[in-house]
Amino acid sequence: MPTKPRTDLETFANPHPDRDYTIRIRIPEFTCLCPKTGQPDFATLHLEYVPDALCVELKSLKLYIWSFRDAGAFHEDVTNRILDDLVATCQPRFMRLRAKFNVRGGIYTDVVIEHRQAGWSPLPPVDLG
Numbered sequence: 001m002p003t004k005p006r007t008d009l010e011t012f013a014n015p016h017p018d019r020d021y022t023i024r025i026r027i028p029e030f031t032c033l034c035p036k037t038g039q040p041d042f043a044t045l046h047l048e049y050v051p052d053a054l055c056v057e058l059k060s061l062k063l064y065i066w067s068f069r070d071a072g073a074f075h076e077d078v079t080n081r082i083l084d085d086l087v088a089t090c091q092p093r094f095m096r097l098r099a100k101f102n103v104r105g106g107i108y109t110d111v112v113i114e115h116r117q118a119g120w121s122p123l124p125p126v127d128l129g
Contacts, residue, residue, distance in 0.1 A: 003063060004063070005063055005064075005066040005067035005069065006060065006063040006064060006066075006067060007064060007067050008060065008064070009056060009057075009060050009061060009064050009085060009086065009089040009090075010056075010057040010059075010060035011054040011055060011056055011057060011089060011090050012054070012055055012057055013053065013054065013055075014051045014052065014053055014054060014055050017051070017052065017053055020050050020093065020122065020123060021050065021051075022048055022049070022050055023047075023048065023049055023050075023051060023055065024046070024047070024048045025045075025046075025047040025048070025058070025061070026044065026045070026046055026047075027044065027045040027046075027047065027061075027062075027065055028044045029042075029065075030042070030043045030044065030045045030065055030068065030099070031043075031068070031069050032068040032069065032071055032072070032073045032078050033070065033071060033072045033073070034072065034104075035072035035073060035074060038072070041075065041101055041102070041104065042101070042102040043075075043099045043100055043101040043102065044099075044100045045065070045082070045097065045098070045099055045100075046096075046097070046098040046099075046100065047086070047095070047096075047097050047098075048095070048096050049086075049090075049092040049093075049094060049095035049096070050092055050093040050094040050095075050120075050122075051090065051092050051093065052090075052091055052092055052093045052117065053091065054089075054090040054091060054092075055090060056086060056089065056090050064085070065082075068082075075099060075101050075109045075111050076111055078099070079097060079099040079111040079113055080111075080113055082097060082099075083095065083097045083113050083115060087115045091117070092115065092117065093116075093117045093120045094114070094115065094116050094117065094120060094122065095114065095115045096112065096113070096114045096115075097112070097113055097114075098110060098111070098112045099111045099112075
């Protein structure tokens, strides 16, 4: 197999560090295992962030996400671990991760967590109406 799951994330220099802008990434094929039953859990991850000096490189993100496929994890824990790893790697001004898990036993789970860099606040919204 030419590629394998990896737990390290790579970055590249933000080409516009002077500007706040949002990067949105949708990852529709996230899987991990239920730590109680060993059955697979499926989710779509919605990542959005305002980069500072670094942006996350997408192929490394894909391989990193793949590394959870055979790992047992509660929804709340795996979502927090992913956000913590991403924040530690690229130190964004702001980052939000939403893990929207598929139904399991009639229950849907959405876990939403955020990180905000100390001292950073978003610009006020612009009303063009």
